[in-house]
Amino acid sequence: MPELPEVETVKRTLSPHLMGQKFTEIKIYHPAVIAYPDAAAFVKILTGRPVRSLDRRGKYLIFNLDENLDEAYCLVGHLRMTGRLILAGDAVPLAPHTHVVFSLDNGVYLHWVDVRRFGRLYLAREEEIMAVTGMAKLGPEPLGMSVEALAAICAGRRRPLKQLLLDQHLLAGIGNIYADEILFEAGLHPGREAGSLNRMEIERLQKAVQQVLRQAIANQGTTFRDYVDGSGRPGKNQEYLKAYGRTGKPCSRCGQLLERVILGGRSTHFCPGCQK
DNA sequence: CCGGGCCTGCGG
DNA sequence: CCGCAGGCCCGG
Numbered sequence: 001m002p003e004l005p006e007v008e009t010v011k012r013t014l015s016p017h018l019m020g021q022k023f024t025e026i027k028i029y030h031p032a033v034i035a036y037p038d039a040a041a042f043v044k045i046l047t048g049r050p051v052r053s054l055d056r057r058g059k060y061l062i063f064n065l066d067e068n069l070d071e072a073y074c075l076v077g078h079l080r081m082t083g084r085l086i087l088a089g090d091a092v093p094l095a096p097h098t099h100v101v102f103s104l105d106n107g108v109y110l111h112w113v114d115v116r117r118f119g120r121l122y123l124a125r126e127e128e129i130m131a132v133t134g135m136a137k138l139g140p141e142p143l144g145m146s147v148e149a150l151a152a153i154c155a156g157r158r159r160p161l162k163q164l165l166l167d168q169h170l171l172a173g174i175g176n177i178y179a180d181e182i183l184f185e186a187g188l189h190p191g192r193e194a195g196s197l198n199r200m201e202i203e204r205l206q207k208a209v210q211q212v213l214r215q216a217i218a219n220q221g222t223t224f225r226d227y228v229d230g231s232g233r234p235g236k237n238q239e240y241l242k243a244y245g246r247t248g249k250p251c252s253r254c255g256q257l258l259e260r261v262i263l264g265g266r267s268t269h270f271c272p273g274c275q276k
Numbered sequence: 277c278c279g280g281g282c283c284t285g286c287g288g
Numbered sequence: 289c290c291g292c293a294g295g296c297c298c299g300g
Contacts (some may be wrong), residue, residue, distance in 0.1 A: 003294055059295080080295045082284080097284085116283045118295065134296090163277095168296080175294050224294065225286085244294090265278070267292080 002079045004142070004173030005216035006227050006235065007059050010085055013230035014110070015054045017087055018063070021104040022050040030099035033112065035120040036132050042123050045073060046102075058138045058172030061085065062129075074129040076122040077112070082226045083119030086111050115226065138172040143213055145171075147206045154194040154202060161197075161205075162190035163264040174209075177222055177244045180269045181212045184243035187253075189275045190261075190268050215240065243269045 002010065023046050031039040046065075052072075055062040063075040077085060088109045094101070100112035100121065112121065122133045130136035140149060153170050164170060165179040174182070183190050185208035188201060197205065221227055221235030224245070228234050242252050247260040247269055256273030 006294075078295085080282095081293070114283095115285070116293090118282065159277095166295095177294055222294075227294070266295095 002227055003059060003175035003178050005213055005237070006221035007056050007061050007079070008217050009221045009229045009235065011054045011056045011061055014085065014087065017108050018051045018054065018104065020050060021106050021108065023047055023102055024105045025103040027101045030117065033099045033114065033117060033119060033121055036122045036124060045123055046075060049073065057135050058168055060133060060135055072126045073123060074126055076129060076133050078120050080118035082116045083114040084226070084228055085230060086113065086228065086232045087230055137169055139168065139170040140172065142171045142173060142209050145206065145209065147203055150206045151202045154197055157194040159194055160191045160263055161188055161194050162268055164194045166264065166266065176266050178212055178216065180243045181241060182208045183275060184270060185212050187274055187276065190263055190270050243271070245269065
């Protein structure tokens with residue numbers, strides 16, 4: 001499910017309900033989703049801590065916790081494919097695949113729900129959290145990235161653009177849907193060697209990254225099957241996709257039929273007519 | 277670089 | 289039954 005725009009939307013929808021609230025109880029139904037530390041320590045450390053603010057880095061959602069007890073900790077979630085973080089009342093019975101329930105002292109419940117159980121939760125001190133989660137290895141945020149910065153990332157790389165966009169060590173937050181949408185918007189073929197782009201093409205790519213991600217955030221993300229925001233609402237951006245999932249449909253720009261290929265092991269949608 | 281593994285569910 | 293799915297890590 002969630003790529004940068006979806007995680008950003010979850011952050012925005014959860015934020016007003018969680019800011020300043022204290023974790024009063026944590027129930028873990030499936031300990032394997034807690035990647036660090038172990039479930040018992042996770043509960044012990046988190047209980048009683050208030051949320052200072054929410055943040056996002058790439059596809060990671062970060063809860064900055066107050067340093068009321070000793071040191072500042074961060075709770076971090078990565079939803080991977082089918083993870084959801086949703087506000088709920090004290091719903092009984094729980095929705096299927098609910099693995100963790102957090103209770104807050106304003107009576108709000110936060111549910112971690114994940115059909116495929118790829119998603120992970122982490123809790124660590126501020127100074128450890130980057131290493132523990134892998135956030136330390138992330139590339140820069142694509143939103144607000146300059147043409148120069150993107151040019152530097154592409155320079156000398158022989159990898160196809162599609163794979164470059166998906167590599168979280170180079171750019172943080174772009175996934176399969178938005179990689180295809182960005183390359184369509186830029187009029188660039190997903191198989192193009194990144195290092196072969198001229199200045200004008202880099203500029204188009206940089207503009208497309210901003211445009212596609214900003215539009216997706218404005219539309220509260222893309223819902224194909226699983227994704228919902230923190231309030232349980234689906235996004236609307238699926239209505240505006242021009243490439244992803246549109247195999248065999250006419251291109252909105254040139255009318256040729258869109259194709260699907262496998263690139264870097266991922267299904268890739270593009271227009272053979274106008275993506276060069 | 278590819279393929280497999282992690283998991284479950286859905287649609288053809 | 290098989291293939292496929294918004295991610296990511298690992299080993300060959």
